[in-house]
Amino acid sequence: MEPTVSFFSGFNVNDLWFLGEAALRTLWISMLSISIGTVLGVVCGWILYEGKLAATLTLAPFLDIFRSVPLIIQLVLFYNFAPIVGLNLDPFASGVVILSIYTAALVANVARGGIEAVGAPMRRAARSLGMTYWQDLRYVVFPIGGRAVFPAWVGVALGVMKDSALVSVLGYVELLKASQILITRTQEPFLILSIAGAFYFALSYPISRYSASLERRWAQ
Amino acid sequence: MIEIRDLHKYFGALHVLKGIDLDVQNGEVLSVIGASGSGKSTLLYCINGLEPIQQGSVIVDDTDVHAKGTDINKLRTKLGMVFQQWNSFPHLTALENVALAPKIVKGKSKAEARDIAAKQLIHVGLGEKLDVYPSALSGGQQQRLAIARALAMEPEYMLFDEATSALDPELVGEVLDTMRLLAEEGMTMICVTHEMGFARDVSDRVAFFHQGVMEEIGPPGQIFGDAQSEHTRKFLANVR
DSSP states (O other): OOOOOOSOOOOOHHHHHHHHHHHHHHHHHHHHHHHHHHHHHHHHHHHHHHTOHHHHHHHHHHHHHHHHSOHHHHHHHHHHHGGGGTOOOOHHHHHHHHHHHHHHHHHHHHHHHHHHHSOHHHHHHHHHTTOOHHHIIIIIIHHHHHHHHHHHHHHHHHHHHHHGGGGGGGTOOSHHHHHHHHHHHHOOHHHHHHHHHHHHHHHHHHHHHHHHHHHHHHHO | OEEEEEEEEEETTEEEEEEEEEEEOTTOEEEEEEOTTSSHHHHHHHHTTSSOOSEEEEEETTEETTSTTOOHHHHHTTEEEEOSSOOOOTTSOHHHHHHHHHHHTTOOOHHHHHHHHHHHHHHTTOGGGTTOOGGGSOHHHHHHHHHHHHHTTOOSEEEEESTTTTSOHHHHHHHHHHHHHHHHTTOEEEEEOSOHHHHHHHOSEEEEEETTEEEEEEOHHHHHHSOOSHHHHHHHHHHO
């Protein structure tokens, strides 16, 4: 009697570590992309707000493209076409580039809304105290406008974190890709996707709780 | 001293100020009255350079406000301004509201700025409210906060743009009292106002604006008792 050969093996504790590590990679690529994208987005939002004609004509359609084309298409296109222009980026770097631009495109509108939320009278009052344009922006417009659009920004950030799952199509082993690998081996999609979902929840929930407590503090 | 010569201001095709000539001496309190849209508020905005002008000049202590090389931010520290809307910074406490500009514009240390702020808040009667956020202050208190904020820059002139117009009637008194206090201390003030009682009792001179022209200027007794211009008499008859 020959022993039966199995290509599958069950889920074990090591696999949990494997998923945990992948969750950290999700966190890392998201944090990096959201940080870079937010800085870029605020600058773009400011340019849109200032509304110099040339900037609006070039920047607004550019951002529209990144906002409108599905992220998965952007990732695949960029990853495959970047080498043609001499950019040899690994999946992680490609993911960061696209996620950052995608974040920036979303944050730009949020940021412009934040600047608009601080009315002209408030800014005149700041300038009347002798503040320069940049001091007004730094000490009055950003803090006040930033608080006004903070919930919208948190929404963008959480969305980008979940969308970072799409980088898996490039082969970067983040949470979703790791789950797929384990599913192939264990044939237990229900269990593993539940665990992956729990990891995503564990990453998002503290952020939304923390932001809610910040909002409550500012509302005083 | 503020010297205004042949000042013309347009908003697009709209001719808002039509050749204003006006001197304000140090220590003087000038009230500017007139109907809405007569150009009174615009005059204040032109004095501290918040609005560009199209013709003429505004000279503050020998500095041409609208000249190219003028450091307008430095000049504005001399010209405190209080607006109809008090515009408190909502993310800062009363003390931080007042301390911000001394710190970042004048480069005072944190401790110095806080001392200045506390002093000015006590000055306007908000000594109890140092660590309160503006959302917890009444309109009248927020307007006094705005006055303290302007005073913290140690200005030589104060410009009031209808400082009491947006307030509930029962809160007007406390703000006028603060303005009266400043006048008694010898502050040079230009007050665009609809408060005829304040204009009559506190000002050294009253100017009446009508459709972008300064129709008449003189001591309160003359303007309120013996106005020369038909428009002035009509306006005063309507507001009283």
